[in-house]
Amino acid sequence: ELKVEQNPLFLSMQEGKNYTIYCNYSTTSDRLYWYRQDPGKSLESLFVLLSNGAVKQEGRLMASLDTKARLSTLHITAAVHDLSATYFCAAITQGGSEKLVFGKGTKLTVNP
Amino acid sequence: EPEVTQTPSHQVTQMGQEVILRCVPISNHLYFYWYRQILGQKVEFLVSFYNNEISEKSEIFDDQFSVERPDGSNFTLKIRSTKLEDSAMYFCASSVTQGALIYEQYFGPGTRLTVT
Secondary structure (H helix, E strand, O other): OOOEEEEOOEEEEEOOOOEEEEEEEOOOOOOEEEEEEOOOOOEEEEEEEOOOOOEEEEOOEEEEEEOOOOEEEEEEOOOOHHHOEEEEEEEEOOOOOOOEEEOOOEEEEEEO | OOOOEEEOOEEEEOOOOOEEEEEEOOOOOOEEEEEEEOOOOOEEEEEEEEOOEEEEEOOOOOOOEEEEOOOOOOEEEEEOOOOHHHOEEEEEEEEOOOOOOOOOOEEOOOEEEEEO
8 A cells, every 4th residue: 555654744944944855655656746735725736756866846846756765855945935835745556546645744834 | 727626615514414515627637536635634535536437435435425427527526424524625636648648636726624
């Protein structure tokens, strides 16, 4: 059974600092997703990572995937307050309907 | 840009009542999903639907739950007899596969269900 673990679950950081969120998954998965969720809102897709060594960047966020280690990272560079949100990683189950299995989320707070 | 829509945005119901949550997936999408998120917790898969039938369901999706695609556009989740623990945000999602093309699941804005 596919399980997804994220850490840390809570992250408080100062503006301008860098930090990394980690996402481990337990069994082989074809794709790894990162979503952002603001309070009371839906899930906004940030990145889809398809293959080993994949790296994608959008603004101050960069995501990478190591399929051999079953690890994805979301790196935040020079954080700004607008990045405050909860970030979820999710892995796809292979075969079947390819449902998403989510981690518990990382609640990021960026302080001035 | 096409998007998944859901109605209502908020539903309050009494325990034991039936509720129907509605979703309009993106028009050319073929797979439809329901997920739920209890307040402050992670998003959990409920059910997937393809070609007019359930393709997979989770342990949460018991006999009290059902899904339907009554016409060419709507996709509904029915809870027959709601329980307090059904209070959650329910998200509909849809996706498309076309051969080897990359696809992802697009989420609707959610319906907040409150059972009192």
